[in-house]
Amino acid sequence: MDRTGARSALALPSAVWAATRLMLLLFVLKVFVFPGADVTSDVSVIYQGWYEVLRHGTFPLDDVTWQYPPAAALAVLSPGLLPFLDYSTAFFVLVLLADLAVLVLLLRTGLRPGRTLRGAWVWVAGVPLLGPTVYARYDLMVTAVAVAALLAGARRPRLAGALAGLGAMVKVWPALLLVGASVRGGTPGRRAWVTAAVTAGVVGALFAVAMPGAFAFLTFQRDRGTEVESLGALVLHVARHHGWHGEVLLNYGSIEFLGPQVKAVSAAALLLSAGAFGWLLLWRLRAARFRSHTLADAAFTAVLMFTVTSRVISPQYLVWLVGMAAVCLCFRAGRMTPPTVLVLLAAFVTVLEFPVGFSHVVVSDWYGITLLFLRNGLLLAAALTAARRLWRSTAAAVPAAAPPAPAARPAQAPVRS
Template structure:
């Protein structure tokens, strides 16, 4: 409550114009629909998926759409409630206190943008989906698909979910398809058939956004080169960068995003094949695969994207929080790195964003360093996935030490020797099983 009260004050009082502009835009869309009957998606193309209207309507149901202040407070209340559910779910896991504490610290470090965007609604939903990945794959698939119809990013987790399922068509594809049918059918029934996919088509008009990873070379070059310009895209209300080669880069990233997702899928498929029978007999290995796979997909969506809004960093938080909650190894270093990325993001936006737009060296270089750190996270994640499963990757005292956590740390009991268990959770034995002959172990 204290964390969200602080972020609410920042967003609605201290930095309202700089950080909560999107929330007021949500209110105006809803107000136009309620007063004049003109709705995004149903009556015009929209940059968001159709189900985004649901969380936009929720604050209006409580506070109405006429008052900007009342709507903003109701929006913050909605995000607070969803985050509370996510924290409660994290606390039910072995490393729950570490995970919940990190999640709340991450929100503070990212700043008011952590609750002032649509991404703040789907992030806690992604936490619940990843926590349910192995125990309730159908629920998990339905949640990430529903999240994708609000903001596309959660949908990328469907790939590791499907690859980690014994019956992917029944447990993942079918629930995801059912959610898609429900959303699309509702939009079509309400008269929005022609705009149901407009959120994809609307992205084509974008240039290279100034905060995007792909814009980093021009961002730095612009510190001394007059050929690089920063400008406002009035139609989409985003700042973009222009210079020699920027349009080519934007076009390459448009196609590269699809290629990047496909390559990440191939990497995950190969890892599953490499792990063989261990993958299906050891829940710790599969759990790490799903969480790290979701993290990989989110990183690809950020790095290979011509858009680079500050709220995109929230896409990376759910896998990290779940990795910590499950006691999976190597996530503490990732969590520390992502916390630094979040802090740098808040410094840039909203506090000193004008410095970036004006080409001030300090803040510009900080943004560039933040982007380099995100690329480094992508590389490290791929390396971890490509590393064969062993005690250095999943479970066991050796892993704890590698992750900077002393074996036998209080509150995190070690697994028995030779077990694949993660921090005391039941798991399969490591190594080949002894053959059974005439009912006896040979």
């Protein structure tokens, strides 16, 4: 594609990105009021409170809502880079820049041979579907690191590994990015895994030495319940209409179910996560064909599976899936279009559930339950579809059975004349 053609191809997604992101900024800056709960309080109250503690060289040891790996401090402290703005405005601007960085990476990748701009369009359309919540959490920053890691892929395995290791120390889930890195017949996959482990270890050690309480978050989730938006919570939502006497309370920073049978539901979620891990392990043992898009396809599938089985499915988690899906669709030969469509539909339902209809979810009325069934059902369908397609595209083909050899004809006696 020549320069004129490239400029023409990039103009429309760039224009749509600018228009939609302007609207997101206007909502989080409260120039316009988005319907439903105020989504910016996490930044102006919680993040800013953590910022005041972190900038004095310690983690918020007395705050059980701090449940993040130590490098999350970098995201919370980042608004300090823009001292001429108040904390919340600086945070929103930095999220916007991370959003722009993802767009640029996807557009550049989409112009290469064997690639497509479909991935950029997934990002352009998918992020605003989540509403202003996506700009009022630091998950988009982590997603930008994850997208960069996957796009580095096989061409720069050490960079991919370093970014995955750093991302895992910011919010854990990027540890799944390298599940599809091939280690057969060469060293790129091994380099990525080793670099990721070293990066995560070094970052963790530096924080542990420099700031007290770097790993206190590991003990802050012991007594958590089941978050009201999770897949398992659907059982409890329905049970409330049939005499279940539990509670819905703000607990450990999220709205959770507490009461009888909640521990059983949480244990079931952990078993499902263990099952997802087992499936991924089996897939790795059986996978034989690793192509250029396999790394992204496997990462998307893994993040989907662990998101669906989690005790918590917060609205901002969907931006992880949108980012992974966008990378998958950068590859012309990729197989993840159907689960990507399901994720985009789930993103749209998510904004209807939070913040627009969250009051209905909290009281478990049938409107709120219906939204949750739709959103979580779409995510479950996406996970199953992605897993099936990943398996079929990478599993070793069973060799066809050789046809039986024709039976030897019995020797005939010579004919006497």
